[in-house]
Amino acid sequence: MxxxxxxxxxxxWENFKVIVQALVLAMIIRTVLFQPFxxxxxxxxxxxxxxxxxxxxxxxxxxxxxxxxxxxxLFSGRIFGSEPRRGDVVVFRFPPNPDVDxxxxxxxxxxxxxxxxxxxxxxxxQAVPRQPHGTFASDYSxxxxxxxxxxxxxxxxxxxxxxxxxxxxxxxxxxxxxxxVPPGNYFMMGDNRDNSDDSRFDVGYVPAENLIGxxxxxFFSLGHDTSFREIWKWxxxxxxxxxxxxxx
Numbered sequence: 424m425x426x427x428x429x430x431x432x433x434x435x436w437e438n439f440k441v442i443v444q445a446l447v448l449a450m451i452i453r454t455v456l457f458q459p460f461x462x463x464x465x466x467x468x469x470x471x472x473x474x475x476x477x478x479x480x481x482x483x484x485x486x487x488x489x490x491x492x493x494x495x496x497l498f499s500g501r502i503f504g505s506e507p508r509r510g511d512v513v514v515f516r517f518p519p520n521p522d523v524d525x526x527x528x529x530x531x532x533x534x535x536x537x538x539x540x541x542x543x544x545x546x547x548x549q550a551v552p553r554q555p556h557g558t559f560a561s562d563y564s565x566x567x568x569x570x571x572x573x574x575x576x577x578x579x580x581x582x583x584x585x586x587x588x589x590x591x592x593x594x595x596x597x598x599x600x601x602x603x604v605p606p607g608n609y610f611m612m613g614d615n616r617d618n619s620d621d622s623r624f625d626v627g628y629v630p631a632e633n634l635i636g637x638x639x640x641x642f643f644s645l646g647h648d649t650s651f652r653e654i655w656k657w658x659x660x661x662x663x664x665x666x667x668x669x670x671x
Contacts, residue, residue: 457481458636460514460526465566466613466620467526469573469586470512470670473563474662476643476651477670479514481636483507489516489635500632506532507609510583512638512670515611515629526638527621528585531602531610538601539623542592544576544612552577556586562646566618585671590617599623607631638670 462475471477481490485504488494494516507513507529517523531537536547544551553574560569572589591597594617604610608628613619620626644662645651 457639458514459642460524460638462526465561465563465618466615467512467528468561468566468588468615469559470528470614471526471638471641472561472644472646472662472665473566474645474647474649475641475665477641478639479636480639483511483637484513484631484634487632487634489521489633494521501634504631507634507637508581508583510578510581510585513609513611514635514638516633516635518627518629518633519625521633524635525611525626527611527613527619527626529609530612531604531622533604533606533608535604535610536601537604537610537622539597539599539616542589542597542616546579549579551579553587559586559588562648564648566615583671585614588615588617590615596623602628604628609634640670641665641668 457478458481460477460479462471462473462477465473483505484507485501487501488496488498509529509532511529512526513529514524514526517525530544531546538545543553553576556573556575558570559573560571573586574589575584575586577584596616602610602622605628608630610622611626611629612621612623622628644665645657645660646662647660649656649660
């Protein structure tokens with residue numbers, strides 16, 4: 424082999440090693456630390472919008488089999504686990520179909536009693552205070568409408584404040600039965616209260632094992648149904664004010 428050919432082979436080998444190392448590092452970061460997640464629906468409006476790209480903190484609650492690629496059945500439960508706080512925005516596996524990721528807000532902890540009566544959220548028999556907080560307009564084609572009423576809720580124990588939408592005073596989720604959250608499970612609700620499939624409906628109670636992580640920060644955001652691949656639309660449809668916004 425000539426000296427030139429040998430040098431070229433060495434360069435190719437070094438490049439290959441760099442690529443493999445980068446892929447391994449990316450896999451470790453995605454598996455253990457942070458995972459990117461795209462907001463697919465309007466169920467968490469106005470907190471999270473369709474077209475938001477967020478990082479999910481995977482070590483916030485420890486790890487389960489769902490923390491790993493392809494969810495291998497290596498162990499049950501959680502390791503290095505810690506409890507989510509009421510009000511956290513969480514990515515989790517949909518209990519009826521664990522191949523699907525959902526994102527909602529933790530409303531009920533194990534043992535809590537949760538109910539909605541006449542639009543008002545009740546936790547353990549106490550109404551969660553809420554105040555009008557202006558209106559909201561969506562730029563997402565499947566969530567049309569301007570002047571949608573916004574209400575700020577303040578959770579009783581953590582004091583966490585966040586905004587919710589109230590599209591209709593008579594939706595199917597505005598008056599519910601009382602739910603008692605079983606041990607080891609959580610009750611999730613979307614901030615878009617009248618347009619969220621959550622623990623009031625098909626989601627049901629979410630086992631701790633299904634938690635993936637806590638929504639951390641919005642690192643990218645495109646409005647008006649813009650695909651990530653439509654780079655030429657980024658300058659006009661980028662939501663600049665949402666970049667690097669912490670998820671509350």
